[in-house]
Amino acid sequence: MYKPRKLHPISAIINFMKSLKDAIFPLIIVFLFNGNMFRGDVEWIPLLIWAGALLLILSFGVIRWLRFRYWLEDGELRIEYGLIFRKKRYIPIDRIQSLNFSEGIFHRPFQLVKVTVETAGSTGNQQAEAELTAISRMEADQLEGLIFDVKNHGKGTEAGEDEAPQQPERTKVFEMRNKDLVLMAVTSGGAGVVLSGVGFFFSQILDILPVGVIYEEVLNWIKIGVLVVAAAIFVIVLVAYGISILLTMLRYARFTVLLDGEDLVITRGWLEKKQMTIPLNRIQGIRIDENWIRQPLGYASVTLISAGGSIQKEAEQQLRLLPMIKKTEIPHVLKNVLKDYKIDVEYNRLPARAKIRYMIRSSWFAWAACIPVSYFFYPYGLLSIFAALGFTGIGWLSYRDAGWNLSGQQLSLKSRSFIKQTFIMKKYRIQSTYLNQSVLQRRAHLKSLLVALKSGAGTVVAPCLYMDQKDAEHILNWYRPYS
Amino acid sequence: MxxxxxxxxxxxxxxxxxxxxxxxxxxxxxxxxxxxxxxxxxxxxxxxxxxxxxxxxxxxxxxxxxxxxxxRWRYEVTEQDIELQHGLFIITRTLVPMVRVQHVDTEQGPLLRKFKLSTISISTAATVHEIPALDEEEAEHLRQSISSFARVAEEDV
CATH class of the missing domain: 1.10.287 (Helix Hairpins)
Incomplete structure (x- = not known):
């Protein structure tokens, strides 16, 4: 490990595929503008440009692989790459928070893994992050071992760093049952995402294809009848839903949580196997989500709020500790992992005078929209009243589901917008606390509490709106550090 | 209070x-x-x-x-915490413990400089808090004391 090493040659291909993915849309457009291939009058110049671009991307991938070196030296993980601009990135091993492994479809046949190095990410940009596109499983394990050796060795000389010694054995904390996996896929909101993807695809095609032709086609369709269109839409929705179910199942198959000394290790995935390490001491709090399909079934998901790493976009998915679990089982599972977090606490409800405010808050815009809609689309516009009533109902639910609890060092806040969320956090992890009060709330002696936690490179805010003023101030005083 | x-x-x-x-x-x-x-x-x-x-x-x-x-604008800085209160229709009260403070900046635009004023912003790991238009010297003094208090207060993030 102390000599510079290359990545596995397959990384050239992976680099190529990655660049290709970014360039795919321009390439498809060039292809589509290339006359009508079926009539035989192919224009050669665009095709040549196409081939040239492809070749260029491929050679970039190969060069990137050729110039990439990594090794360990002087307690640092050192990486050098780049053809014209030589880039060197040295990461002190003490700064490394975790190594994450993942295996894509290209990795599987060759026993390779992709290694992502997570650091504390002090400034929030992605500067100190590193990625080894493909190395052999053996090398990865060796690297992990060496890095932990260095970290533990450095512990003796460096005061202030307090990290518990690594335990060799891993204990399994949680494994998702197949029944739950299926239930999760079926009740996931992913269908919406796939649908918007389909919509995006169609909008792209409409931009590319000559609109006049399409227009006539559409007129013909209308002649055939609205029924066919409706059926088509229904089929598309159904297919999208199916794809979403499949994707969720692939992504979360064999979901397992292991406790490895002071780290949590999450592994998941069927085609692409992912492993994610979260140091326990970076965990800032936990969030329990219950969406409106899963809540009646008694299911919830648990997400960790972690300060570790520079993960930003995908953080949500990666930090899901228990993606689908019976709510009653959560305390039992977390008891082994996060010992000082109490899950089954009694929540204090909000005062009754907050109820009407929740209802107004969630529905005033709907009622306001109701008036012009009912007026301009007279008979059918009146139906909008039902929508407004629906929003009022959501407000009532939000009131019913809101709550708070203080016990020792722990603050728990419950709230609902559409999804019911419960935040559980420790006093010493809260970054700052806000109390809001509008002029109207002052008359009713109500205050809103907002609590900020660090999450990755950003912030997450746990709310509890319209609490009794005394309770809100009590919590603020609880948060105040005493001398 | x-x-x-x-x-x-x-x-x-x-x-x-x-x-x-x-x-x-x-x-x-x-x-x-x-x-x-x-x-x-x-x-x-x-x-x-x-x-x-x-x-x-x-x-x-x-x-x-x-x-x-x-x-409406009020603030108070002690060795333990920073407390702010401000707002027009919605009054926000903010509490930041000293142990959470990562760094403090002061900032001065041309108009502020003319009035010998300066804006101070206090950053935690996750949030930024601003006190606008403080007296220049007061802001300078505050920045120094906050950063020295923050150094004394110790606790892991």
Whole structure:
């Protein structure tokens, strides 16, 4: 490990595929503008440009692989790459928070893994992050071992760093049952995402294809009848839903949580196997989500709020500790992992005078929209009243589901917008606390509490709106550090 | 229980000047509008609307909002924590323990400098908090004491 090493040659291909993915849309457009291939009058110049671009991307991938070196030296993980601009990135091993492994479809046949190095990410940009596109499983394990050796060795000389010694054995904390996996896929909101993807695809095609032709086609369709269109839409929705179910199942198959000394290790995935390490001491709090399909079934998901790493976009998915679990089982599972977090606490409800405010808050815009809609689309516009009533109902639910609890060092806040969320956090992890009060709330002696936690490179805010003023101030005083 | 200190009295004057700047932009637009109305024979009520906006802006931006804002702004810094309170219609009270403070900045634009004022911003790992328009020396003093308090207070993030 102390000599510079290359990545596995397959990384050239992976680099190529990655660049290709970014360039795919321009390439498809060039292809589509290339006359009508079926009539035989192919224009050669665009095709040549196409081939040239492809070749260029491929050679970039190969060069990137050729110039990439990594090794360990002087307690640092050192990486050098780049053809014209030589880039060197040295990461002190003490700064490394975790190594994450993942295996894509290209990795599987060759026993390779992709290694992502997570650091504390002090400034929030992605500067100190590193990625080894493909190395052999053996090398990865060796690297992990060496890095932990260095970290533990450095512990003796460096005061202030307090990290518990690594335990060799891993204990399994949680494994998702197949029944739950299926239930999760079926009740996931992913269908919406796939649908918007389909919509995006169609909008792209409409931009590319000559609109006049399409227009006539559409007129013909209308002649055939609205029924066919409706059926088509229904089929598309159904297919999208199916794809979403499949994707969720692939992504979360064999979901397992292991406790490895002071780290949590999450592994998941069927085609692409992912492993994610979260140091326990970076965990800032936990969030329990219950969406409106899963809540009646008694299911919830648990997400960790972690300060570790520079993960930003995908953080949500990666930090899901228990993606689908019976709510009653959560305390039992977390008891082994996060010992000082109490899950089954009694929540204090909000005062009754907050109820009407929740209802107004969630529905005033709907009622306001109701008036012009009912007026301009007279008979059918009146139906909008039902929508407004629906929003009022959501407000009532939000009131019913809101709550708070203080016990020792722990603050728990419950709230609902559409999804019911419960935040559980420790006093010493809260970054700052806000109390809001509008002029109207002052008359009713109500205050809103907002609590900020660090999450990755950003912030997450746990709310509890319209609490009794005394309770809100009590919590603020609880948060105040005493001398 | 409320934080005790107010921000500089000069902030009020400064905010009123900002209000005057905004209003004079509207004034110029209104004058341009009046000329257009006369030249092209547009309806006269356009002028009335513009005048109403101008009056409202004068009342709110120059008179009401700066004074309410100034009256509401309070802060207090102790060795243990920083407490802020501000807002127009919604009053926000913020508590930041010293142990959470990562760094402190002071900042001064040209107008602020003219009034010997300076804005201080306090960053935690996740949030940024600002006290606008403090007296220059007060801000400097505050920045130094916050950073020394923050250094003393120890706890893991």
């Amino acid at each position: 409320e934080p005790s200190k107010r921000i500089s009295q000069r902030a009020l004057t400064l905010w009123r000047i900002y209000g005057v700047i905004y209003t004079s932009v509207t004034l110029l637009l209104t004058i341009g509008g009046i000329i257009l109305v006369i030249l092209f024979d547009w309806p006269w009520w356009l002028i009335a609307i513009a005048a109403a906006i101008l009056v409202l802006e004068t009342v709110f931006l120059i008179w009401l909002i700066p004074s309410i804002r100034w009256k």
